[in-house]
Amino acid sequence: MNVMKYKGYSAWLEYDADARLFHGRVLTTRDMIAFEGQSVDELEEMFHSALEDYFDLCKEEGKIPAEPIMGEFSPKITPEQLAEEILKNRDAITVNEVQELLQVCDYDPGEDGSEWKFWTQWHTLKKGKEMLSKQASSF
Numbered sequence: 001m002n003v004m005k006y007k008g009y010s011a012w013l014e015y016d017a018d019a020r021l022f023h024g025r026v027l028t029t030r031d032m033i034a035f036e037g038q039s040v041d042e043l044e045e046m047f048h049s050a051l052e053d054y055f056d057l058c059k060e061e062g063k064i065p066a067e068p069i070m071g072e073f074s075p076k077i078t079p080e081q082l083a084e085e086i087l088k089n090r091d092a093i094t095v096n097e098v099q100e101l102l103q104v105c106d107y108d109p110g111e112d113g114s115e116w117k118f119w120t121q122w123h124t125l126k127k128g129k130e131m132l133s134k135q136a137s138s139f
Helices: 040-061 079-089 095-104 114-137
Strands: 002-006 009-016 021-026 034-037
Touching: 002 040, 009 040, 021 040, 034 040, 079 095, 079 114, 095 114
Parallel strands: none
Antiparallel strands: 002 009, 009 021, 021 034
């Protein structure tokens, strides 16, 4: 997950390997501004286009566009919540990916216990998911 910026606005980015598509969502606005692209260049172009469309729509409706939050944006999600969110979309993740995600979320893996909390929750949820799957297949 990364962040892209344009005109002071930040967008949260994800990559969907199955669809081979990048997804982005502008942060810090009440309005949902989403975009997608198949390459980084296309994603950036669609981000700019989505924001320009948002500005045009606000102008048409006589509405003032939401101001971007200035400064650093540091999303704070617990390691356990991070594990839950990732497991909704993926069945596997590498140690390096976990460490990167925790660092993005302003944790210090290996020093603050965040990595241990993540993996404990991950394995607990994964076991529960597997048990539900087995129960469903036995019917």
